[in-house]
Amino acid sequence: MKSYNALETTFERLHHLKHLESITYWDQAAMMPSNSNEARSKAMAEYGVLLHQLMVDPKVGELINKAEGEDLNEVQQASLREMKRRYDLSTWVPEDLVKAKSLAGSKCEHAWRTQRTNNDWKGFLENFKEVLNLSRQEAKVLSEKSGLSPYDSLIGLYEPGMNTKNLDRIFGDVKAWLPGLIQEIVEKQKTRKVLKPEGSFSVEKQKDLGLKVMAKLGFDFTRGRVDISSHPFCGGVPEDVRMTTRYDENDFVKALMGIVHETGHARYEQNLPEQLRVLPVGRARSMGIHESQSLFFEMQLGRGSAFLKSIHQDIVASFGASQAFEIENLINIYRQVKPDFIRVDADEVTYPAHIILRYEIEKALIGGEIEARDIPDMWNEKMMSYLGVDTRDNFQQGPLQDIHWTDGSFGYFPSYTLGAMYAAQEFNAVKKECPQIESHIEKGDYSPAFNWLKKNIWSQASLHTTDDLMLKATGETLNPVYLKNHLIERYLN
């Protein structure tokens, strides 16, 4: 038992040290004044190096080896598995490559901010080629160590256990029914008339409404807060969750649902098991499971008629009554489906198409089947085929729209749609356990859903593999049919 206990001490220390990194990262996005960025970036880089050095200490590796021969209970075994995973991922890639990729990524991302505005694909390509080159090297190194294929190794950084074999099957199935479903829904929605709420909606009122909804959703304000940042996220630490959002005074619709979305992430973090959360086994299972919490809140719960009815009076109280705020219109607003250019603005029906397109392109990129210069043609071809959207020469609203590839975060995109699928499967399990769930929600009682999540997802942290987690929680491993059923049910019935 000695080595395992020493590992607990080591990882708890790392947890405390990462606390400062998380809070300072949040500060940089939400609080920091404009001209302080240079000093902050240097400080963060220096700290990143220090944390990395502490993590890759060979003594940690020795302790892990010894602990593997020790008599451990089930939780400790899971804990050791997660420690080993983090240690391996930190040590497998040589420090030179980590640094080179970080440097190339920063350069590419920084330039991209302007290049995107200027639709400058050619300029982007120059920096991006090096990012791709280094990402391929990283994937190769990881592949040699893990025995997985290069691209599967990258997927494993975000969604351990997932691989292209499964994704090809899952996404292949989606591709078979999604374009037809989108067409059908668009056709059906053509005859609807949706009134746009007339602003302006002051930041103050939107914030008050957001806080009210967060409270209803169970956000613990004694261990978290919400502020403004240009790119909303949920950061901080489980003991002090820092959510951010952004407000548009002409449109409250997005910010409100954005808050519901981030509150899903936040509640997962706030409800990780208190005794374990200083250890890797006590942290969130994966990016896909994390996204399943935000999408459970936003899509399964938030855009459902019952939930909108339950917050309808709050919206009216904030902005005054009007025809646009009548409940049927409000529901229609939150259900509009439209094939379009931008992933982050996409509705839940067209969203998977954006992800599948990116998945197929990055799989081919890392696999060496295509080069960076081939992206725009492949992008356009797939956008036309999946969504009927023409992106020729429109790089800004095409392959330049996302930040992920600029710093080489290949393998991340699938998590979004996996999250949507997990969320649908989870909500279905809640419905099975509580058939009257909709009437509870309509009355503002979301507890059947939250109790289920707490018991089956939040408190389980990384105690199980993702497959086992879903199996224990819902009776089966990932089954994409629930997302399909959900979309048909919500948009065609």
Next chain:
Amino acid sequence: MKSYNALETTFERLHHLKHLESITYWDQAAMMPSNSNEARSKAMAEYGVLLHQLMVDPKVGELINKAEGEDLNEVQQASLREMKRRYDLSTWVPEDLVKAKSLAGSKCEHAWRTQRTNNDWKGFLENFKEVLNLSRQEAKVLSEKSGLSPYDSLIGLYEPGMNTKNLDRIFGDVKAWLPGLIQEIVEKQKTRKVLKPEGSFSVEKQKDLGLKVMAKLGFDFTRGRVDISSHPFCGGVPEDVRMTTRYDENDFVKALMGIVHETGHARYEQNLPEQLRVLPVGRARSMGIHESQSLFFEMQLGRGSAFLKSIHQDIVASFGASQAFEIENLINIYRQVKPDFIRVDADEVTYPAHIILRYEIEKALIGGEIEARDIPDMWNEKMMSYLGVDTRDNFQQGPLQDIHWTDGSFGYFPSYTLGAMYAAQEFNAVKKECPQIESHIEKGDYSPAFNWLKKNIWSQASLHTTDDLMLKATGETLNPVYLKNHLIERYLN
């Protein structure tokens, strides 16, 4: 040159790493939700240990030894002196003692928060005895290494170069004239009638006014911000200054001058030399000099008639015109002198008495002439003698009022009054250079003062000893007569 350059790299790295500590410390005071404190405290403690370990690396000591034999220019010599000072202070006290003192201090401070409210001197004494015991040990160790007396070693932590010999002389002189001056001023003010501005003054309006005044005072909002905390301070890093304040909706007077005060600290930090501020030599000279900047802003400039005239219209614009806001009344409000219990609420005339009392008590405590149990009697005796205030059995408003001793920060208090003296001396030098300064200030042009400070104090950082800094800036080392003259001039003429 090689060793010195390696030291620059080491200390620049430490500067970057301390950045995270400063920002997280500010966050804890200004942003953190209530129930996140336990996790935060653990994280800060862990980081403190890590920073300490990096600092006391024997390699740093070796480099310092070698660098002392190298051919260095004047700035490098000053830089090395400051590096050595920080290294020595970090290494001289054994880690066990540092930890024991930190632990006893945390315990004492935590309990003190309740004990103060409950006027519980006896309870406080139990914890405080151990803090005093460990502080005496610390002073003894420092004394053996530095060759200074134990209490002088503690003073040197905050005000290098200062000692009891000088302080006895300086404060002895003040004691000779201050009680009489206070009496005379109180007598003179008896016949005045001061109207109290009638609130409420909303936080929003106070904040807007504060921001306006900060802007006039040259605060750089692109590299700093102001927020709310229960104990106002100026934190962050030179590249990103985090000021805090607190608002009372019944009284805008204190918050406004509090903002002026903290802006003095902030401008010092924001104007430290850009090329040097990553090194110890580029940081603020001492606590006394730091306080001289806040008191230059608050006392010399801020409570002067000319300054109040220059912001008078802003106050009226914020809260509306009224008799109480007429300029003469406003000046009187900011000039009320009243011997009273609480140091932090004291006016600039009675303030030195609060400091001298604390100085004399802590000198006797560290010197072993008195014990902790003797404090209340000595406190009361001196309060009666200096200010005519009876504190018998009133521990809450007596020796329990301040936080400083609870964690063993003996030697800090003198900095406040030294700061007031430096500030008066600095302002006198400005007047000599620019005899029309008052008419500039009245028009809202504070640049003659700020240019002088920038040239003589801010840009000089720790390039010189405090004595040399004052000599170069004002033509003489610390001369307390300027504070005396200032008080007579402002309150009796």
